[in-house]
Structure formats: C-alpha cells, structure tokens
Amino acid sequence: MNDTLQQRQNEIVEEFEFFEDWMEKYEHVIELGKELDGLAEEHKLDENLIRGCQSRVWLAASKDAEGNVQFQADSDAIITKGLAALMVRVLGGLPPAEIAQADLWFISKIGLDSHLSPTRANGLQSMVTQMKHYGIAFQAAG
Amino acid sequence: MSTALDAASVRLQFPILNRDVNGKPLVYLDHAASSQKPIAVIEAQREYLMHYHANVHRGVHALSQQATDAFENARGTVQRHIGAAEPCEVIWTAGATDAINLVVQSWGRQNIEAGDVILITRMEHHANIVPWQMLAKEKGARVEAVDVLEDGSLDLDHFEEQLKLHPKVFAFTHVSNTLGTVNDAQALTQRAQAAGATVLIDGCQSVPHMRIDVQALGCDFYVFSGHKVYGPTGLGVLYGKRKVLEAMPPWRGGGEMIDVVSIDNGTTYAGLPHKFEAGTPHISGAIALGVALTWIDGVGVESIMDHETMLAAHARKGLSSIEGMRFIGTAPGAAGVVSFVVDATHPYDIGTLLDSQGVAVRTGHHCTQPLMERYGVPGTVRASFGAYNTLQEVDTFVAGTVRAVRMLRD
Numbered sequence: 001m002n003d004t005l006q007q008r009q010n011e012i013v014e015e016f017e018f019f020e021d022w023m024e025k026y027e028h029v030i031e032l033g034k035e036l037d038g039l040a041e042e043h044k045l046d047e048n049l050i051r052g053c054q055s056r057v058w059l060a061a062s063k064d065a066e067g068n069v070q071f072q073a074d075s076d077a078i079i080t081k082g083l084a085a086l087m088v089r090v091l092g093g094l095p096p097a098e099i100a101q102a103d104l105w106f107i108s109k110i111g112l113d114s115h116l117s118p119t120r121a122n123g124l125q126s127m128v129t130q131m132k133h134y135g136i137a138f139q140a141a142g
Numbered sequence: 143m144s145t146a147l148d149a150a151s152v153r154l155q156f157p158i159l160n161r162d163v164n165g166k167p168l169v170y171l172d173h174a175a176s177s178q179k180p181i182a183v184i185e186a187q188r189e190y191l192m193h194y195h196a197n198v199h200r201g202v203h204a205l206s207q208q209a210t211d212a213f214e215n216a217r218g219t220v221q222r223h224i225g226a227a228e229p230c231e232v233i234w235t236a237g238a239t240d241a242i243n244l245v246v247q248s249w250g251r252q253n254i255e256a257g258d259v260i261l262i263t264r265m266e267h268h269a270n271i272v273p274w275q276m277l278a279k280e281k282g283a284r285v286e287a288v289d290v291l292e293d294g295s296l297d298l299d300h301f302e303e304q305l306k307l308h309p310k311v312f313a314f315t316h317v318s319n320t321l322g323t324v325n326d327a328q329a330l331t332q333r334a335q336a337a338g339a340t341v342l343i344d345g346c347q348s349v350p351h352m353r354i355d356v357q358a359l360g361c362d363f364y365v366f367s368g369h370k371v372y373g374p375t376g377l378g379v380l381y382g383k384r385k386v387l388e389a390m391p392p393w394r395g396g397g398e399m400i401d402v403v404s405i406d407n408g409t410t411y412a413g414l415p416h417k418f419e420a421g422t423p424h425i426s427g428a429i430a431l432g433v434a435l436t437w438i439d440g441v442g443v444e445s446i447m448d449h450e451t452m453l454a455a456h457a458r459k460g461l462s463s464i465e466g467m468r469f470i471g472t473a474p475g476a477a478g479v480v481s482f483v484v485d486a487t488h489p490y491d492i493g494t495l496l497d498s499q500g501v502a503v504r505t506g507h508h509c510t511q512p513l514m515e516r517y518g519v520p521g522t523v524r525a526s527f528g529a530y531n532t533l534q535e536v537d538t539f540v541a542g543t544v545r546a547v548r549m550l551r552d
Contacts, residue, residue: 022164022498027549030491054506054521055490076520077488078550079495115494122490 005098008090009106016110025111026079033082038074050123050130055080057123061134068093069138071131080122083107083115087124091131099135104128144444149532152441155180156530166500169535174319174347174479174526175504176369179434183372186433187426198425199398199416213425216432217415223435224345224364225355226381230414233380233387234423238346239269241365241380242313244418245342246273248393249363249386253340254310256282261309261339263288263296264516265318268509270344274313288314290516294321294471301330305337312339316348320508320524321471322454322479324348331361340386346370350438350528351447351477362386368427372528373434377427380418387414396420441529450478450527453536457525460540464547470513470522478527481508487550489521495546496523501539 019025039048039058050057055077064070071088075081090106091099107113116125153159156178161168170178190212196205198213214229221229235241250273254260260274264287271285278285288304289297296314312334316327327348331341342363345354349366356364363386368377382390392399392411399420401410411417438446457480461467466485483489493505506521507514514521525539 023495023545023549026495026498030549055488056520077490079491 005090005094005102009104009109012086012090012106013109029082029086029112030078031082032085033075033078033080036073036081036085036088038081039072043072044074050126054120055122057084057127059084059127059130061131061138063096063138063141064093067138068095069099069134071134073127075123077122080115080124083112083124084127087128087131091135096135096138100132100139102132102135144442144448147441147445147449147529149449149530153530153532155182157181157184159530163500163502164498169501169538171525171527171531171535171539172502172504173350173528173531174370174508174524176375177350177372177528178530179374180372180437182437183374183430183434186430187374190426190429195426197422209425212429212432213423216428219432219435220379223354223439224349224379224381225357227357228384231381231384231387233382233415233418234428235365235378235380235418236376236424237369237378238344238365238367239273239378241363241378242269242342242344243273244380244393245363245365245382246277248390248418249340250274250277250311251281252389252391254278254281254283258283259307259309260285261288261304261307261312261334262286263314264290264512265294265296265321265323265510266313266315266512267319267344267346268511270313270315270342271512274311283310287512290321290323290513291473293473294318294323294476295473296323296325296330301333305333305339308337309334309339311342313342313344315344315346316354317345317351317477318471318510318513319347319479319526320481320510320513320522321473322476322481323471323473324352324475324477327361328359331359335360347477347479351443351450353443356381368431368434371431371434372437373431374424374427377424377431379431384414387418390418392417392420394418394420398422446529447477449529450531453527453531453533454478454480456533457527457536457540460536461543464544466547470517470519479524480526481522481524483519483522484547487547489523491550492523492543492546495549496539496542499538499542499545501542503539 044058048058048060058074060072071092073084073088158178194208196209198210217229217232220232289300291297317324334341341361343361345364345366350371364381369375403409468483470481489505504524
C-alpha cells in the first residue's frame with residue numbers, strides 16, 4: 001500500500017524543483033488555486049467551514065463507489081486554496097485507511113510547510129487534520 | 143518645528159535590520175505590532191544581566207541596591223516621559239493588556255455595578271474590549287461602543303449620544319492600531335469626565351509616536367506596552383492618578399506588595415506603586431524600557447512622528463495607482479499606519495507574497511474584529527512605520543504590492 005501516495009508526493013516535489021525562487025513557487029501555487037474547482041457557493045456551509053484567523057477553508061468529503069474518499073476544498077485566499085489543491089491531489093481518491101495514516105512529507109520538501117503551521121492560522125493545518133478525520137470516520141463506517 | 147530625522151543613521155542602531163529574509167534584505171513594516179530594538183536597549187538588558195542582576199527592594203547587598211536603583215530610576219524616566227506628577231503613579235505591568243486587566247479587576251470590580259454602562263469605541267483593540275465584557279458579564283453591566291465614521295474617525299455625535307447613558311467608565315484608544323486615527327484624547331477625556339465617567343486611555347500606538355502629557359490629558363488611567371516603544375516584551379505601564387490608585391484594592395497578591403503579613407492578624411498592603419506589583423518584576427525589562435524612552439527623546443519624538451507621517455503619505459501615494467485599492471482609515475492627521483484591501487485579492491495572499499520579497503507587513507484583523515465588521519472586510523494588509531524605516535523601503539513595499547496584486551489577478 002501507499003504506493004500512490006508516495007508517487008503523488010514525488011511528482012509534486014519534482015514539479016516544484018523547477019522553480020528558482022519563492023515568487024515562482026507562489027506563482028505556481030496561485031495557478032493551482034485558480035484551477036481548483038472549489039465548492040459551489042451553496043456548499044460553502046458552516047458545517048464545511050474550517051475557521052482560520054487569516055483565511056477560511058471549506059472542506060467536503062464523500063465516499064465513492066469503490067469506497068475511496070473524494071475531497072472538495074476551497075478557500076477565500078488563493079494561496080491557501082492552491083495549497084489545499086495540492087492536499088486534495090495527494091489524498092483524494094485514496095482508501096480511508098491510507099488517508100488516516102498518511103505522512104505528508106512533500107509540503108516541507110517543497111518549502112511551504114510554514115503555511116501548515118498552526119500559528120499561521122490560515123486554516124490549512126486544520127484542513128489536513130480534518131481530511132485525516134474523514135479517513136478515520138469512513139474507515140469506521142466500513 | 144522638529145528637525146528632520148536621518149533614518150539612515152537611525153537604522154545603524156538596529157542590528158536586526160541587517161538581516162535577510164527569504165534571500166532579500168528585510169524591510170520591516172510591522173512596527174505597530176512590535177518595534178525593533180536599538181542597540182542601546184539590547185545593551186541595557188545585557189549589561190544588567192552581566193553585571194548587576196539581583197532581586198530588587200529590601201536587599202542590603204550591593205547588587206540588589208544597584209538593581210533597585212536602576213529599576214526605580216526607570217520608573218522615574220517613565221514618569222517624566224509621560225508627564226505624570228509622581229513616580230508612584232507609574233505601575234509596572236506585564237504589558238498593556240495586563241495593565242487594562244489590572245484596572246478592570248481592581249477599579250472595575252470595585253466600581254461597576256449591575257445596570258452600569260461601560261463605554262468603549264468600535265476601534266478598540268481586543269485588549270480594550272474583552273476585559274470589559276468579562277467584567278460586564280460578572281456584574282450585570284453592559285458594554286456600549288462609540289461608532290466609527292467611514293474615514294476612520296470617531297463619530298463624535300454618537301459619542302455625545304452615548305454619554306447620555308451616563309457611562310461609569312470610558313475606555314478608548316489614543317491612536318488606532320488598524321486605522322492610524324489619532325483621537326483628540328484631551329477633548330474626549332474632558333467630555334467623558336464632565337458626564338461622570340472615569341477615563342482610561344490605551345496609549346500603545348501613541349507613546350511611540352507622540353509627546354504624551356497625562357496631566358494635560360487629565361485622564362484617570364493611561365496604559366502602554368514596552369515592546370511597541372523600542373523596548374522589551376513582557377513589560378507594560380499603567381499610569382493612574384494617585385488618588386484613584388490609592389482608592390483601589392490590590393489585584394494580585396504575593397511578595398513585594400505587602401506591608402505586614404500575618405496568618406492570625408491578617409495582612410496589610412504596601413503603598414503605591416508596590417501595592418500593584420506582586421512578585422518579582424521584569425527588572426531587566428523595566429531598566430531597558432527606561433533606556434528606550436530616553437532613546438526616543440534623543441531622536442526626538444516629534445521628528446519620529448513627522449518622519450513616519452511622511453513615509454505613510456509616500457506609501458499611500460504609491461499604492462493609489464493600484465486599481466481597486468481601498469484604504470481603510472483615511473482620517474486627516476492619521477499616524478504612520480497604512481491599512482488597505484484590494485478588490486479581488488485576499489490580504490493573506492498579499493502578505494505572503496510580500497514576505498517572499500522580504501517585506502514584513504501584518505495581515506488579518508489586527509485584533510480589531512469589530513472594525514473589520516464595520517468595514518465589511520475579512521482583514522486588511524497593514525504597513526506601519528517606525529523611526530528606522532526609509533523612503534527606499536516604502537518604494538520596495540509599494541513595488542512588491544503592485545507585483546503581488548498583478549500575480550493574484552492575472
């Protein structure tokens with residue numbers, strides 16, 4: 001197990017190696033944010049809202065026909081949304097058990113782990129915790 | 143007329159400003175959250191720790207005497223700097239927040255009763271809102287706020303309306319940390335006192351930039367923090383009129399604040415200022431704060447204010463070219479703070495992109511959520527200036543913001 005998870009993270013690391021400085025990295029993150037479909041306004045419900053002090057994140061999850069977890073994420077800040085897109089890319093469509101135990105090493109490898117610090121208060125760290133909670137919950141639900 | 147400040151030579155006194163951030167020279171524009179420290183302040187703390195650290199008061203040995211002298215001299219420096227009548231009117235606290243809590247827990251619990259009105263303004267920092275709300279909840283009193291006009295100035299008509307509620311206390315900020323608005327503290331104090339209110343002024347954003355004379359202001363309490371006036375963190379000041387402080391009960395109990403302690407016969411308390419200073423104080427911090435205020439006087443606080451105002455005006459002019467720029471706080475005579483939002487961008491994104499260019503600004507609600515609600519924004523980007531900032535840095539900040547906005551919109 002976990003092959004997909006490792007492979008996806010490796011791909012992202014390779015993708016970011018290409019960039020020479022921070023502004024280029026952020027340009028790419030912004031691009032990813034813009035490409036992410038996000039949530040329709042009617043799904044930006046309080047129950048899906050993860051309150052950050054700086055930016056807000058919405059996360060919805062569902063189990064598909066194969067029993068894997070599909071995520072939808074959004075944020076009012078585009079850099080946060082771009083990073084959320086990376087999380088969805090890495091964890092989306094995996095079995096619940098893998099999500100619950102996932103080690104997300106890519107984010108520090110690409111140097112953007114400061115955005116996941118609880119003190120950054122952008123809601124991203126809570127989003128990752130919430131994704132894992134969904135993994136646990138869907139696992140328990142069988 | 144003040145003499146023009148030579149920011150380049152002032153900068154040399156701030157070692158931290160030599161460092162790089164994200165591979166770019168640091169441009170520090172977060173003065174309103176915390177100022178950087180001149181070498182004189184850093185050295186004062188080091189000197190104390192290296193040569194004469196000891197606990198203050200009642201020590202017969204040489205180090206204790208030396209530490210006590212320096213500690214009490216610093217109190218005298220604060221007293222002169224803010225124009226207090228006597229040193230005993232200057233109470234050391236753990237910060238401005240702590241100073242407000244002291245007033246709330248001591249004066250407030252003694253004087254506020256069920257049904258009373260506590261008046262604040264909508265531009266207060268959370269530190270001047272929440273402690274009052276906690277007191278109001280405990281006592282069955284209520285907190286009312288004076289509205290803020292669109293330009294960020296206080297709604298004086300609404301202030302007069304609110305005074306008709308006969309507030310027991312009026313607590314307001316001298317200068318807004320988010321808007322830069324400078325309130326006419328003397329006039330507000332006189333009106334509120336004439337209506338029967340005790341007055342507390344939050345001076346966190348004024349002491350670093352303005353000449354303060356608490357006796358001329360006439361307020362009952364004035365609070366400020368050390369780390370925003372080029373001094374250390376973990377230390378603040380509560381000024382109170384002697385007769386007001388004397389009538390207040392102690393808040394925290396412990397050593398330093400007592401006269402006689404007896405299990406059988408009860409305990410009597412020390413006089414001012416020690417009655418409010420339980421436990422070992424932040425000695426090195428107090429000494430360094432005295433040095434920081436002396437440093438400000440050396441540069442000239444009027445020169446600092448003029449310099450910061452000039453920088454803020456330059457920043458506003460540069461930022462105005464950005465389409466969709468909305469300044470939050472445009473009242474005339476505002477202090478060295480520029481707060482803004484840009485259409486179709488989020489403050490977090492602009493702050494992140496500025497940081498990656500070495501520019502430190504603050505984004506978010508700046509501990510003034512009621513103001514964010516007032517303007518209908520999730521937060522703002524705030525650049526705030528100190529004596530050490532230069533026009534060149536402002537240009538770097540403006541160019542960085544232009545670049546960030548372009549990236550976010552394209």
